[in-house]
Amino acid sequence: MDQKEPYRPSDRQLVERVLSGNTRAFGMIIKDTETLVAQIVFRMIAGHDQRRDVAQDIYVKVFQKLESFRFQSKLSTWIARIAYNTCINQLEKNKSTPSLLVDQILYETSSEDDTSHWEPADASDLVDELIQEEFSGLLQSALERLPPLYKLLITLYHQQELSYHQICEIVALPEGTVKSYLFRARRMLRDRIQTIYNQGI
Structure with missing residues:
Protein backbone atom coordinates (compact mmCIF):
# COMPACT_ATOMS: atom_id res chain seq x y z
CA MET A 1 0.00 0.00 0.00
CA ASP A 2 1.38 3.37 -1.07
CA GLN A 3 2.33 5.74 1.66
CA LYS A 4 0.77 9.18 1.52
CA GLU A 5 3.01 12.19 1.05
CA PRO A 6 3.56 13.97 4.39
CA TYR A 7 1.38 17.03 4.81
CA ARG A 8 3.16 20.29 4.12
CA PRO A 9 1.57 23.64 4.93
CA SER A 10 1.21 26.13 2.07
CA ASP A 11 3.36 29.25 1.87
CA ARG A 12 0.45 31.31 3.14
CA GLN A 13 -0.13 28.98 6.10
CA LEU A 14 3.55 29.04 7.04
CA VAL A 15 3.73 32.81 6.86
CA GLU A 16 0.56 33.22 8.91
CA ARG A 17 1.89 30.82 11.55
CA MET A 28 10.23 24.88 8.28
CA ILE A 29 10.77 27.90 6.02
CA ILE A 30 14.50 27.77 6.71
CA LYS A 31 14.62 24.02 6.04
CA ASP A 32 12.71 24.44 2.77
CA THR A 33 14.97 27.20 1.45
CA GLU A 34 18.40 26.69 3.02
CA THR A 35 19.83 24.78 0.05
CA LEU A 36 18.83 27.50 -2.41
CA VAL A 37 20.08 30.26 -0.11
CA ALA A 38 23.34 28.41 0.50
CA GLN A 39 23.92 28.07 -3.25
CA ILE A 40 23.39 31.79 -3.80
CA VAL A 41 25.71 32.74 -0.95
CA PHE A 42 28.36 30.19 -1.96
CA ARG A 43 28.46 31.41 -5.57
CA MET A 44 28.66 35.10 -4.72
CA ILE A 45 30.58 35.36 -1.45
CA ALA A 46 34.13 34.17 -0.76
CA GLY A 47 35.28 32.97 2.65
CA HIS A 48 33.59 30.55 5.05
CA ASP A 49 33.09 33.01 7.91
CA GLN A 50 31.66 35.71 5.67
CA ARG A 51 29.31 33.22 4.00
CA ARG A 52 28.03 32.12 7.41
CA ASP A 53 27.46 35.73 8.51
CA VAL A 54 25.68 36.60 5.26
CA ALA A 55 23.43 33.53 5.51
CA GLN A 56 22.45 34.49 9.05
CA ASP A 57 21.78 38.06 7.94
CA ILE A 58 19.55 36.78 5.14
CA TYR A 59 17.24 34.90 7.50
CA VAL A 60 17.14 37.78 9.95
CA LYS A 61 15.93 39.97 7.08
CA VAL A 62 13.42 37.32 5.99
CA PHE A 63 11.96 37.21 9.49
CA GLN A 64 11.85 41.00 9.76
CA LYS A 65 10.27 41.47 6.33
CA LEU A 66 7.92 38.50 6.32
CA GLU A 67 4.91 40.66 7.11
CA SER A 68 5.52 42.53 3.83
CA PHE A 69 5.40 39.35 1.69
CA ARG A 70 2.40 39.66 -0.63
CA PHE A 71 2.36 36.12 -2.17
CA GLN A 72 2.96 37.48 -5.68
CA SER A 73 5.67 34.85 -6.12
CA LYS A 74 6.71 31.65 -4.40
CA LEU A 75 8.03 32.23 -0.90
CA SER A 76 11.30 30.53 -1.86
CA THR A 77 11.75 32.93 -4.79
CA LEU A 91 30.07 42.69 -2.21
CA GLU A 92 29.58 46.45 -2.14
CA LYS A 93 31.00 46.52 1.39
CA ASN A 94 33.91 44.48 0.06
CA LYS A 95 34.58 47.25 -2.48
CA SER A 96 32.97 45.35 -5.35
CA THR A 97 29.88 47.37 -6.16
CA PRO A 98 26.93 46.09 -8.21
CA SER A 99 27.90 48.42 -11.04
CA LEU A 100 31.39 46.93 -11.11
CA LEU A 101 29.90 43.45 -11.26
CA VAL A 102 27.94 44.45 -14.33
CA ASP A 103 30.97 46.21 -15.84
CA GLN A 104 32.99 43.03 -15.37
CA ILE A 105 30.36 41.06 -17.24
CA LEU A 106 30.10 43.57 -20.09
CA TYR A 107 33.87 43.87 -20.37
CA GLU A 108 34.15 40.14 -21.01
CA THR A 109 31.38 40.20 -23.61
CA SER A 110 31.94 41.05 -27.27
CA SER A 111 29.59 43.39 -29.11
CA GLU A 112 28.16 40.54 -31.19
CA ASP A 113 26.72 38.85 -28.10
CA ASP A 114 23.34 40.52 -27.94
CA THR A 115 20.23 38.72 -26.79
CA SER A 116 18.97 38.14 -30.33
CA HIS A 117 21.76 35.59 -30.82
CA TRP A 118 20.79 33.54 -27.78
CA GLU A 119 19.96 29.92 -28.33
CA PRO A 120 20.13 26.80 -26.14
CA ALA A 121 23.48 25.03 -26.20
CA ASP A 122 23.74 21.69 -27.95
CA ALA A 123 22.94 18.71 -25.73
CA SER A 124 26.32 17.16 -26.52
CA ASP A 125 28.17 20.23 -25.26
CA LEU A 126 30.99 19.45 -22.83
CA VAL A 127 29.36 21.69 -20.22
CA ASP A 128 26.11 19.70 -20.39
CA GLU A 129 28.00 16.43 -19.96
CA LEU A 130 29.81 17.74 -16.90
CA ILE A 131 26.62 19.17 -15.42
CA GLN A 132 25.03 15.73 -15.75
CA GLU A 133 27.93 14.39 -13.71
CA GLU A 134 26.79 16.49 -10.72
CA PHE A 135 29.25 19.38 -11.03
CA SER A 136 32.51 17.50 -11.40
CA GLY A 137 35.77 18.85 -10.06
CA LEU A 138 36.69 20.16 -13.52
CA LEU A 139 33.44 22.06 -13.84
CA GLN A 140 33.71 23.37 -10.28
CA SER A 141 37.20 24.71 -10.94
CA ALA A 142 36.12 26.51 -14.10
CA LEU A 143 32.91 27.79 -12.51
CA GLU A 144 34.78 29.51 -9.69
CA ARG A 145 36.58 31.69 -12.25
CA LEU A 146 33.39 33.24 -13.60
CA PRO A 147 32.01 36.62 -12.42
CA PRO A 148 29.68 36.20 -9.41
CA LEU A 149 26.47 36.81 -11.38
CA TYR A 150 27.44 34.29 -14.03
CA LYS A 151 28.23 31.67 -11.37
CA LEU A 152 24.86 32.32 -9.81
CA LEU A 153 22.90 32.03 -13.07
CA ILE A 154 24.58 28.73 -13.96
CA THR A 155 23.77 27.39 -10.49
CA LEU A 156 20.15 28.57 -10.38
CA TYR A 157 19.33 27.30 -13.86
CA HIS A 158 21.27 24.04 -14.03
CA GLN A 159 21.66 22.90 -10.44
CA GLN A 160 18.57 24.35 -8.77
CA GLU A 161 16.55 23.93 -12.00
CA LEU A 162 14.69 27.20 -11.56
CA SER A 163 12.67 28.63 -14.43
CA TYR A 164 13.72 31.77 -16.27
CA HIS A 165 10.78 33.56 -14.66
CA GLN A 166 11.97 32.63 -11.15
CA ILE A 167 15.55 33.63 -11.93
CA CYS A 168 14.38 36.99 -13.31
CA GLU A 169 12.49 37.64 -10.08
CA ILE A 170 15.59 36.84 -8.03
CA VAL A 171 18.15 38.92 -9.93
CA ALA A 172 15.72 41.65 -11.14
CA LEU A 173 16.75 41.40 -14.78
CA PRO A 174 14.62 40.98 -17.93
CA GLU A 175 14.27 37.46 -19.29
CA GLY A 176 16.17 38.30 -22.47
CA THR A 177 19.09 39.58 -20.42
CA VAL A 178 19.09 36.50 -18.20
CA LYS A 179 19.10 34.24 -21.27
CA SER A 180 21.89 36.23 -22.87
CA TYR A 181 24.01 36.25 -19.69
CA LEU A 182 23.40 32.53 -19.22
CA PHE A 183 24.49 31.85 -22.80
CA ARG A 184 27.65 33.89 -22.30
CA ALA A 185 28.32 32.19 -18.97
CA ARG A 186 28.01 28.75 -20.56
CA ARG A 187 30.34 29.73 -23.37
CA MET A 188 32.92 31.17 -20.97
CA LEU A 189 32.59 28.04 -18.86
CA ARG A 190 33.04 25.79 -21.87
CA ASP A 191 36.15 27.71 -23.00
CA ARG A 192 37.71 27.59 -19.55
CA ILE A 193 36.93 23.91 -19.10
CA GLN A 194 38.57 23.23 -22.45
CA THR A 195 41.64 25.24 -21.41
CA ILE A 196 41.94 23.38 -18.09
CA TYR A 197 41.44 20.04 -19.88
CA ASN A 198 44.10 20.83 -22.49
CA GLN A 199 46.57 21.87 -19.78
CA GLY A 200 46.07 18.52 -18.11
CA ILE A 201 46.81 16.51 -21.26
Whole structure:
Protein backbone atom coordinates (compact mmCIF):
# COMPACT_ATOMS: atom_id res chain seq x y z
CA MET A 1 0.00 0.00 0.00
CA ASP A 2 1.38 3.37 -1.07
CA GLN A 3 2.33 5.74 1.66
CA LYS A 4 0.77 9.18 1.52
CA GLU A 5 3.01 12.19 1.05
CA PRO A 6 3.56 13.97 4.39
CA TYR A 7 1.38 17.03 4.81
CA ARG A 8 3.16 20.29 4.12
CA PRO A 9 1.57 23.64 4.93
CA SER A 10 1.21 26.13 2.07
CA ASP A 11 3.36 29.25 1.87
CA ARG A 12 0.45 31.31 3.14
CA GLN A 13 -0.13 28.98 6.10
CA LEU A 14 3.55 29.04 7.04
CA VAL A 15 3.73 32.81 6.86
CA GLU A 16 0.56 33.22 8.91
CA ARG A 17 1.89 30.82 11.55
CA VAL A 18 5.20 32.66 11.81
CA LEU A 19 3.44 36.01 12.11
CA SER A 20 1.31 34.57 14.91
CA GLY A 21 4.44 33.59 16.82
CA ASN A 22 5.02 30.00 15.72
CA THR A 23 8.80 29.58 15.64
CA ARG A 24 8.58 26.00 14.33
CA ALA A 25 6.94 27.35 11.19
CA PHE A 26 9.91 29.63 10.59
CA GLY A 27 12.17 26.62 11.06
CA MET A 28 10.23 24.88 8.28
CA ILE A 29 10.77 27.90 6.02
CA ILE A 30 14.50 27.77 6.71
CA LYS A 31 14.62 24.02 6.04
CA ASP A 32 12.71 24.44 2.77
CA THR A 33 14.97 27.20 1.45
CA GLU A 34 18.40 26.69 3.02
CA THR A 35 19.83 24.78 0.05
CA LEU A 36 18.83 27.50 -2.41
CA VAL A 37 20.08 30.26 -0.11
CA ALA A 38 23.34 28.41 0.50
CA GLN A 39 23.92 28.07 -3.25
CA ILE A 40 23.39 31.79 -3.80
CA VAL A 41 25.71 32.74 -0.95
CA PHE A 42 28.36 30.19 -1.96
CA ARG A 43 28.46 31.41 -5.57
CA MET A 44 28.66 35.10 -4.72
CA ILE A 45 30.58 35.36 -1.45
CA ALA A 46 34.13 34.17 -0.76
CA GLY A 47 35.28 32.97 2.65
CA HIS A 48 33.59 30.55 5.05
CA ASP A 49 33.09 33.01 7.91
CA GLN A 50 31.66 35.71 5.67
CA ARG A 51 29.31 33.22 4.00
CA ARG A 52 28.03 32.12 7.41
CA ASP A 53 27.46 35.73 8.51
CA VAL A 54 25.68 36.60 5.26
CA ALA A 55 23.43 33.53 5.51
CA GLN A 56 22.45 34.49 9.05
CA ASP A 57 21.78 38.06 7.94
CA ILE A 58 19.55 36.78 5.14
CA TYR A 59 17.24 34.90 7.50
CA VAL A 60 17.14 37.78 9.95
CA LYS A 61 15.93 39.97 7.08
CA VAL A 62 13.42 37.32 5.99
CA PHE A 63 11.96 37.21 9.49
CA GLN A 64 11.85 41.00 9.76
CA LYS A 65 10.27 41.47 6.33
CA LEU A 66 7.92 38.50 6.32
CA GLU A 67 4.91 40.66 7.11
CA SER A 68 5.52 42.53 3.83
CA PHE A 69 5.40 39.35 1.69
CA ARG A 70 2.40 39.66 -0.63
CA PHE A 71 2.36 36.12 -2.17
CA GLN A 72 2.96 37.48 -5.68
CA SER A 73 5.67 34.85 -6.12
CA LYS A 74 6.71 31.65 -4.40
CA LEU A 75 8.03 32.23 -0.90
CA SER A 76 11.30 30.53 -1.86
CA THR A 77 11.75 32.93 -4.79
CA TRP A 78 11.11 35.93 -2.53
CA ILE A 79 13.67 34.64 -0.04
CA ALA A 80 16.16 34.00 -2.85
CA ARG A 81 15.71 37.61 -3.93
CA ILE A 82 16.55 38.77 -0.39
CA ALA A 83 19.59 36.46 -0.45
CA TYR A 84 20.77 37.91 -3.76
CA ASN A 85 20.35 41.51 -2.58
CA THR A 86 22.13 40.74 0.69
CA CYS A 87 25.06 39.25 -1.23
CA ILE A 88 25.20 42.29 -3.52
CA ASN A 89 25.27 44.55 -0.45
CA GLN A 90 28.09 42.49 1.03
CA LEU A 91 30.07 42.69 -2.21
CA GLU A 92 29.58 46.45 -2.14
CA LYS A 93 31.00 46.52 1.39
CA ASN A 94 33.91 44.48 0.06
CA LYS A 95 34.58 47.25 -2.48
CA SER A 96 32.97 45.35 -5.35
CA THR A 97 29.88 47.37 -6.16
CA PRO A 98 26.93 46.09 -8.21
CA SER A 99 27.90 48.42 -11.04
CA LEU A 100 31.39 46.93 -11.11
CA LEU A 101 29.90 43.45 -11.26
CA VAL A 102 27.94 44.45 -14.33
CA ASP A 103 30.97 46.21 -15.84
CA GLN A 104 32.99 43.03 -15.37
CA ILE A 105 30.36 41.06 -17.24
CA LEU A 106 30.10 43.57 -20.09
CA TYR A 107 33.87 43.87 -20.37
CA GLU A 108 34.15 40.14 -21.01
CA THR A 109 31.38 40.20 -23.61
CA SER A 110 31.94 41.05 -27.27
CA SER A 111 29.59 43.39 -29.11
CA GLU A 112 28.16 40.54 -31.19
CA ASP A 113 26.72 38.85 -28.10
CA ASP A 114 23.34 40.52 -27.94
CA THR A 115 20.23 38.72 -26.79
CA SER A 116 18.97 38.14 -30.33
CA HIS A 117 21.76 35.59 -30.82
CA TRP A 118 20.79 33.54 -27.78
CA GLU A 119 19.96 29.92 -28.33
CA PRO A 120 20.13 26.80 -26.14
CA ALA A 121 23.48 25.03 -26.20
CA ASP A 122 23.74 21.69 -27.95
CA ALA A 123 22.94 18.71 -25.73
CA SER A 124 26.32 17.16 -26.52
CA ASP A 125 28.17 20.23 -25.26
CA LEU A 126 30.99 19.45 -22.83
CA VAL A 127 29.36 21.69 -20.22
CA ASP A 128 26.11 19.70 -20.39
CA GLU A 129 28.00 16.43 -19.96
CA LEU A 130 29.81 17.74 -16.90
CA ILE A 131 26.62 19.17 -15.42
CA GLN A 132 25.03 15.73 -15.75
CA GLU A 133 27.93 14.39 -13.71
CA GLU A 134 26.79 16.49 -10.72
CA PHE A 135 29.25 19.38 -11.03
CA SER A 136 32.51 17.50 -11.40
CA GLY A 137 35.77 18.85 -10.06
CA LEU A 138 36.69 20.16 -13.52
CA LEU A 139 33.44 22.06 -13.84
CA GLN A 140 33.71 23.37 -10.28
CA SER A 141 37.20 24.71 -10.94
CA ALA A 142 36.12 26.51 -14.10
CA LEU A 143 32.91 27.79 -12.51
CA GLU A 144 34.78 29.51 -9.69
CA ARG A 145 36.58 31.69 -12.25
CA LEU A 146 33.39 33.24 -13.60
CA PRO A 147 32.01 36.62 -12.42
CA PRO A 148 29.68 36.20 -9.41
CA LEU A 149 26.47 36.81 -11.38
CA TYR A 150 27.44 34.29 -14.03
CA LYS A 151 28.23 31.67 -11.37
CA LEU A 152 24.86 32.32 -9.81
CA LEU A 153 22.90 32.03 -13.07
CA ILE A 154 24.58 28.73 -13.96
CA THR A 155 23.77 27.39 -10.49
CA LEU A 156 20.15 28.57 -10.38
CA TYR A 157 19.33 27.30 -13.86
CA HIS A 158 21.27 24.04 -14.03
CA GLN A 159 21.66 22.90 -10.44
CA GLN A 160 18.57 24.35 -8.77
CA GLU A 161 16.55 23.93 -12.00
CA LEU A 162 14.69 27.20 -11.56
CA SER A 163 12.67 28.63 -14.43
CA TYR A 164 13.72 31.77 -16.27
CA HIS A 165 10.78 33.56 -14.66
CA GLN A 166 11.97 32.63 -11.15
CA ILE A 167 15.55 33.63 -11.93
CA CYS A 168 14.38 36.99 -13.31
CA GLU A 169 12.49 37.64 -10.08
CA ILE A 170 15.59 36.84 -8.03
CA VAL A 171 18.15 38.92 -9.93
CA ALA A 172 15.72 41.65 -11.14
CA LEU A 173 16.75 41.40 -14.78
CA PRO A 174 14.62 40.98 -17.93
CA GLU A 175 14.27 37.46 -19.29
CA GLY A 176 16.17 38.30 -22.47
CA THR A 177 19.09 39.58 -20.42
CA VAL A 178 19.09 36.50 -18.20
CA LYS A 179 19.10 34.24 -21.27
CA SER A 180 21.89 36.23 -22.87
CA TYR A 181 24.01 36.25 -19.69
CA LEU A 182 23.40 32.53 -19.22
CA PHE A 183 24.49 31.85 -22.80
CA ARG A 184 27.65 33.89 -22.30
CA ALA A 185 28.32 32.19 -18.97
CA ARG A 186 28.01 28.75 -20.56
CA ARG A 187 30.34 29.73 -23.37
CA MET A 188 32.92 31.17 -20.97
CA LEU A 189 32.59 28.04 -18.86
CA ARG A 190 33.04 25.79 -21.87
CA ASP A 191 36.15 27.71 -23.00
CA ARG A 192 37.71 27.59 -19.55
CA ILE A 193 36.93 23.91 -19.10
CA GLN A 194 38.57 23.23 -22.45
CA THR A 195 41.64 25.24 -21.41
CA ILE A 196 41.94 23.38 -18.09
CA TYR A 197 41.44 20.04 -19.88
CA ASN A 198 44.10 20.83 -22.49
CA GLN A 199 46.57 21.87 -19.78
CA GLY A 200 46.07 18.52 -18.11
CA ILE A 201 46.81 16.51 -21.26
